[in-house]
Amino acid sequence: MGKVEIHTFDVDAVNSAANRQLYKSREPIYPKLAHGKFRKIKWALLFVTLGIYYVLPWIRWDRGPDSPNQAVLVDFTNGRFYFFNIEIWPDELYLLSGLLILSALVLFFVTSVFGRLWCGYSCPQTVWTDLFIAIERFVEGDRNKRMRLAQQKWNADKITKKIIKHSLWLLIAMATGGAWVLYFHDAPTILHHLFVGKAPATAYLFIGILTFTTYSLAGLMREQVCTYMCPWPRIQAAMTDSETFSIGYYFGRGEPRGKHKKNESWEGRGDCIDCKACVAVCPMGIDIREGDQLECINCGLCADACDDIMKKVGRPTGLIAYGAQYREGVKHDKRRLPNLLRGRTIFYGLLIIIVSTLMLVSLTGRSSVEVNVERNRAPAYTILSDGSVRNAVSVSILNKHNQPTDYRLTVTGDEALQIQAVGHQFEGNQLLLTVDGGDLQRIRIFFTLPKQKWADIQARDLAVEVTNVETGESVIRELTMVGKS
Amino acid sequence: MSEESKKEIDEVTGVETVGHEWDGIKELNNPLPRWWLNIMYFLILVSVIYWVLMPAWPGRHDVTHGLRNYSERVEVTKQVEAMQNARAEKAQRLLQAASxxxxxxxxxxxxxxxxxxxxxxxxxxxxxxxxxxxxxxxxxxxxxxxxxxxxxxxxxxxxxxxxxxxxxxxxRNSLMPAYGKAGILQKNQINDLVNYVRSLSGMDVDEEAAARAAPLFKAQCSVCHGVDGTGNRMFGAPNLTDEEWLFGGDEESIRYTITNARNAVxxxxxxxxxxxxxxxxxxxxxxxxxxx
CATH class of the missing domain: 1.10.760.10 (Cytochrome c-like domain)
Structure with a gap:
């Protein structure tokens, strides 16, 4: 092997519980670049998640001439949400609530099995912070250079570097806000309008807000968002247990820790050489060797850093690794794999199955026509001069197709029942109607029952059926006439 | 200088007092926080700007109108006008509609x-x-x-x-006489008429009384209500043979109607x-x- 240099880092875990104080001003963290499999996964996920975020609004999806051709679009003006072949109307917003409930349950499930994978790999706060740190590293250099730069007096070099860094941050922050707006408008049009100043004021406002939040949250506040502002680290404590697959330090193997000179025996001591590489790479400023902590986002960078060192000193990797939680004072012989079938994982799993089944049923069972039969209330009934009883109702037909559709309205009731509609002519008990695409048509209909028929209670029952002439899809609404008893 | 030397420091809190005393209680001179005062000064400034821009001070005959010359009444008038203009085209079409x-x-x-x-x-x-x-x-x-x-x-x-x-x-005008009040008919005649009128729509009545009133109805009422009591729209005279009673179809209501007349407006x-x-x-x- 020849010369292997093991660098020991002069680093304090600034957010370690021992250093915790209320009202303490933030101590800057200069995370060192880690190399290894988890870092690679993080880079890959960074590209995938940011890629989805920036590219998704540009994907086109043909829905015919009357609808927007953007695959994912929240159209507030017309009250529509488009997601590929799914189109959601305002009255179906429960589907979005369902989706949020499902997302929350999946998050609970993943957290109870794998710990805070969401925090470590796919939370926007983590992803953008990672990106901003990468830019900082690109402009100012890695940990030591950055620390030196921070200590250094303000000179041309420092000013240039800071200006470049903050400009790049601001550009990305603006792109973040800009891409957000694309989800609410036709992407190519709004992009053009943004540059020529024709976009609506809300678009500029939201770009402004998101530029500010991205810049300050990912650039300036970073780990403080997770530690102080986010409720999830608190909630996740209720999701995880000793079987949760999360990052941890293998106490049994590492302790007692201490400096190790080359060719010294490993007998009677732990594998941890106290080089603090794990602390130096940590973006949260903690020491994983103190056990599972609220600040830990489970990102695995400390495992990468430690594996690197272990290879160099010729010991097996995995001193810091994902596994069922390691506890101080418990001597595990080897890395412990978690037991997946536990009460909480089964519970969350079942809930996910139930909720997604319900959602699937309601999503596929959606009707393309919405029918409401509303009774007139003042007066609830009218007695005509010959003593016959009349009820007035408003029938509303909402056509959820994007093109005009023909509907047949059929009233079934007693044969003595007379049917009239304002502005329309019933043929027998049927009425043909054309409703424009996406339109609501309201018709006032009168049902009249002759005086002598009124005594027959069964004659008072009737049904209104609205049938799509082309597809045969139909909706039935039943009602009973009211009047003097 | 002599004033200042008199300033008293409260022993317990170490804060200067304002020098007032009520029943042995001395008021401490704790100033407001600086930022609070600054906000107040700022708002005073804002109010001055407001007076300059907007209507503010009442005068003897008029008010100060401010540089923006804003008036809510003018705004509302404009909005009403805009609404009427927006309606004008459809209103015109509505009036031209033949049927x-x-x-x-x-x-x-x-x-x-x-x-x-x-x-x-x-x-x-x-x-x-x-x-x-x-x-x-x-x-x-x-x-x-x-x-x-x-x-x-x-x-x-x-x-x-x-x-x-x-x-x-x-x-539209018509006037039913107040037969009782004006002394045209006697109480018993009115009572007979009530029975007659009720009989027209098939209600239970005193047949004898109704029969007595038949000539009376022909003489007094049929001019407007028609010989058969089906009414006449020219005079707004109700049909007395249907099930609808605007002022009630019970004996008491009909008696009141004939005696005093209704003639609603x-x-x-x-x-x-x-x-x-x-x-x-x-x-x-x-x-x-x-x-x-």
């Missing part, structure tokens, strides 16, 4: 007339005729098929525009609404269900 069919067959126009009619009805007519035109004792139900003065759209429009016994020169609305609004009201009332 109700023409309005009903033009969905846009029908929607406009119904909507305008509906809000106008709710604001002006509902207090007597009810929110859905259901009427009340003495106030006709507009949903049924009984029309004292006619239920065609032109008839309804005329009634709304000119009213009933409203004082408008073209008002509906105001004329032509002074208050423009022609398009009155037409819209007529369309709305017609579509309530009773229109002919």
């Amino acid at each position: 109700l069919e023409e309005i009903e067959n033009d969905p846009e126009l029908f929607e406009f007339a119904s909507a305008l009619g509906k809000i106008t009805f709710a604001d002006n007519c509902a207090m007597c005729h009810g929110s859905g035109g259901q009427g009340a004792i003495g106030y006709p139900n507009l949903n049924d098929d009984v029309w004292l003065w006619g239920g065609k759209i032109e008839d309804i429009r005329y009634t709304i525009a000119h009213g009933i016994r409203s004082g408008d020169p073209k008002s 509906m105001p004329n609305w032509n002074g208050r609404f423009d022609d398009a609004t009155i037409t819209s009201l007529a369309v709305y009332v017609h579509t309530l269900g009773g229109g002919e």
Whole structure:
């Protein structure tokens, strides 16, 4: 092997519980670049998640001439949400609530099995912070250079570097806000309008807000968002247990820790050489060797850093690794794999199955026509001069197709029942109607029952059926006439 | 200097007092936080700017108008004008429409007339005729098929525009005499008439009394109500043979009607609404269900 240099880092875990104080001003963290499999996964996920975020609004999806051709679009003006072949109307917003409930349950499930994978790999706060740190590293250099730069007096070099860094941050922050707006408008049009100043004021406002939040949250506040502002680290404590697959330090193997000179025996001591590489790479400023902590986002960078060192000193990797939680004072012989079938994982799993089944049923069972039969209330009934009883109702037909559709309205009731509609002519008990695409048509209909028929209670029952002439899809609404008893 | 030297420091808190004392309690001179005071100064500045820009101070005859010369009354007038301009085209089309069919067959126009009619009805007519035109004792139900003065759209429009016994020169007018009060008929005659009138719509009556009143009805009532009692729309005389009783069909109510007469009044609305609004009201009332 020849010369292997093991660098020991002069680093304090600034957010370690021992250093915790209320009202303490933030101590800057200069995370060192880690190399290894988890870092690679993080880079890959960074590209995938940011890629989805920036590219998704540009994907086109043909829905015919009357609808927007953007695959994912929240159209507030017309009250529509488009997601590929799914189109959601305002009255179906429960589907979005369902989706949020499902997302929350999946998050609970993943957290109870794998710990805070969401925090470590796919939370926007983590992803953008990672990106901003990468830019900082690109402009100012890695940990030591950055620390030196921070200590250094303000000179041309420092000013240039800071200006470049903050400009790049601001550009990305603006792109973040800009891409957000694309989800609410036709992407190519709004992009053009943004540059020529024709976009609506809300678009500029939201770009402004998101530029500010991205810049300050990912650039300036970073780990403080997770530690102080986010409720999830608190909630996740209720999701995880000793079987949760999360990052941890293998106490049994590492302790007692201490400096190790080359060719010294490993007998009677732990594998941890106290080089603090794990602390130096940590973006949260903690020491994983103190056990599972609220600040830990489970990102695995400390495992990468430690594996690197272990290879160099010729010991097996995995001193810091994902596994069922390691506890101080418990001597595990080897890395412990978690037991997946536990009460909480089964519970969350079942809930996910139930909720997604319900959602699937309601999503596929959606009707393309919405029918409401509303009774007139003042007066609830009218007695005509010959003593016959009349009820007035408003029938509303909402056509959820994007093109005009023909509907047949059929009233079934007693044969003595007379049917009239304002502005329309019933043929027998049927009425043909054309409703424009996406339109609501309201018709006032009168049902009249002759005086002598009124005594027959069964004659008072009737049904209104609205049938799509082309597809045969139909909706039935039943009602009973009211009047003097 | 001598004032200052008198300043007293409170022993317990170490804070200077303002020098006032009530029943042995001394007020401490704790100043407001600086930022708070600064906000107050800033707001004072804002109020001065406001006086310059906006109407603020009352004068003897007028108020200061401010540089922006803003007036809520002018704003509202503008908005009303804008609304009327926006309606003008449809209102014009509505007035030119020859018949109700023409309005009903033009969905846009029908929607406009119904909507305008509906809000106008709710604001002006509902207090007597009810929110859905259901009427009340003495106030006709507009949903049924009984029309004292006619239920065609032109008839309804005329009634709304000119009213009933409203004082408008073209008002619908008629006057039923107060037979009892004016001493035209005696109590027993009125009692007989009540039985006769009730018999017309097939209610249980004293047959003898009703028979006694038949010639009386012919002499006194048939001029307006018709020989068979089916009424006459020319005089707004109700049909006495149907099931509808505007002021009640029980003996007491009918006796009161014959003795004192009712002669209800509906105001004329032509002074208050423009022609398009009155037409819209007529369309709305017609579509309530009773229109002919």
